[in-house]
Amino acid sequence: MGERGAILSICVYICLSALKLFIGYTTNSEALKADGLNNTTDIIASIAVLICLRISQKPADKDHPYGHWKAETVSSLVASFIMAIVGLQVLYEAVISILEQKTEAPDLIAAWTGIFCAVVMYFVYRYNRNLATKINSQSVMAAAKDNLSDAWVSIGTAIGIIGAQFHLPWLDSVTAVIVGFLICKTAWDIFREASHHLTDGFDEQQLEEYKDTILNTPGVKGVKDIKVRNYGSSPVVDVSILVNSTLGVGAAHDITTKVENALAQEHNVVNANVHVEPS
Secondary structure (H helix, E strand, O other): HHHHHHHHHHHHHHHHHHHHHHHHHOOOOHHHHHHHHHHHHHHHHHHHHHHHHHOOOOOOOOOOOOOOOHHHHHHHHHHHHHHHHHHHHHHHHHHHHHOOOOOOOOOHHHHHHHHHHHHHHHHHHHHHHHHHHHOOOHHHHHHHHHHHHHHHHHHHHHHHHHHOOOOOOOOHHHHHHHHHHHHHHHHHHHHHHHHHHHOOOHHHHHHHHHHHHOOOOOEEEEEEEEEEEEEEEEEEEEEEEEEEEOHHHHHHHHHHHHHHHHHHHHHOOEEEEEEEEOO
């Protein structure tokens, strides 16, 4: 299901980047050309997401006993690097354009192109966001955030081009600078989240919610230790629980099964390693 979102993004980005670059060069709009270059990087990023989504579905093997789930997070990291490179390129070209003191305002059709593309990207964002929430996919959610960023970038592009019509031609180049900063910011946000997952970081509040679920499980007297890490879109829990010291092995095992079921039902935990210690 996650592949559908990546394929949709690729198809839309190909169409929109071609449209923006054609209109941008035809109307001499720096902002629209920057927006078009942004979308070309999104094509590469979406292809990376698609490839890594397929790799993440491969079963565990000798080299990857925990499976290939983290390939999904790697795709987000690759996408952030690509976006950062293009964001810096857009900033460089926009600054050069400002220094050259551009005097001719771009045609208004460039603004209408930006508005049209923004509307299209907003609907793609809504689709991918709902899909990411449904399948709990980090890479698809990263793609959705990129979609929303692209929609805002196109709106900003249109505003800059319209402003340039009022004898402010430099506003088009200034908007291109803003577009470059937005691309770099989105790249940084995606990189920060992906690197947090790859270094086994986990949200502290969510960790407390897991702990409360375990403590509310019948038979659990306490939680001695709990660790959670993400493998792609799948959280893995390692927890040591305290149970009545008079319980037999079978009864203690039944409690661990209840803990695993509770975590799966309430938090979609696919793998929980529960260790039992006497209270």
